[in-house]
Amino acid sequence: MERLKKLISVKGKQTASSFHKRLGKIMWDYCGMKRNEEGLKKALVLIKELKEEFWRDLTVPGEYTELNQELEKAGRVADYFELSELLVNDALSRRESCGAHFREEFQTPDGEALRNDEEFAYVAAWEYAGEGKPHILHKEELKFEEVEMKIRSYK
Numbered sequence: 001m002e003r004l005k006k007l008i009s010v011k012g013k014q015t016a017s018s019f020h021k022r023l024g025k026i027m028w029d030y031c032g033m034k035r036n037e038e039g040l041k042k043a044l045v046l047i048k049e050l051k052e053e054f055w056r057d058l059t060v061p062g063e064y065t066e067l068n069q070e071l072e073k074a075g076r077v078a079d080y081f082e083l084s085e086l087l088v089n090d091a092l093s094r095r096e097s098c099g100a101h102f103r104e105e106f107q108t109p110d111g112e113a114l115r116n117d118e119e120f121a122y123v124a125a126w127e128y129a130g131e132g133k134p135h136i137l138h139k140e141e142l143k144f145e146e147v148e149m150k151i152r153s154y155k
Contacts, residue, residue: 004064012057016074036104
């Protein structure tokens with residue numbers, strides 16, 4: 001209830017959709033399929049700035065006590081800011097190219113993805129620690145008993 005009141009009370013000029021589009025562009029440009037450390041760090045700054053602007057200049061017509069699709073959308077966009085920061089931090093912490101996530105600084109001389117199985121052969125789960133606190137990384141080691149890990153070539 002408090003969060004809904006907070007979203008309604010901003011009384012700014014920009015819609016949740018406008019913030020959503022801008023956040024999506026940041027993620028596409030800096031945390032998409034092709035990424036690098038410099039861009040990921042820039043994304044964190046841009047996300048923080050946009051999130052501050054969101055809480056300063058959001059407009060949500062209507063009331064929190066009625067069915068309000070714009071308020072629902074604003075709540076989702078607020079959540080997307082948290083998720084975006086987590087995705088970028090996860091990408092920064094994973095210093096390798098793996099699967100569809102290509103870090104430009106981690107590639108073979110042929111331009112293939114370069115994994116780092118010694119450090120990153122685990123499943124990651126991030127725990128939310130509260131507003132303004134860093135997420136907590138939980139790791140579960142990958143164990144292969146029937147198959148071997150091998151680097152794929154797409155050429």
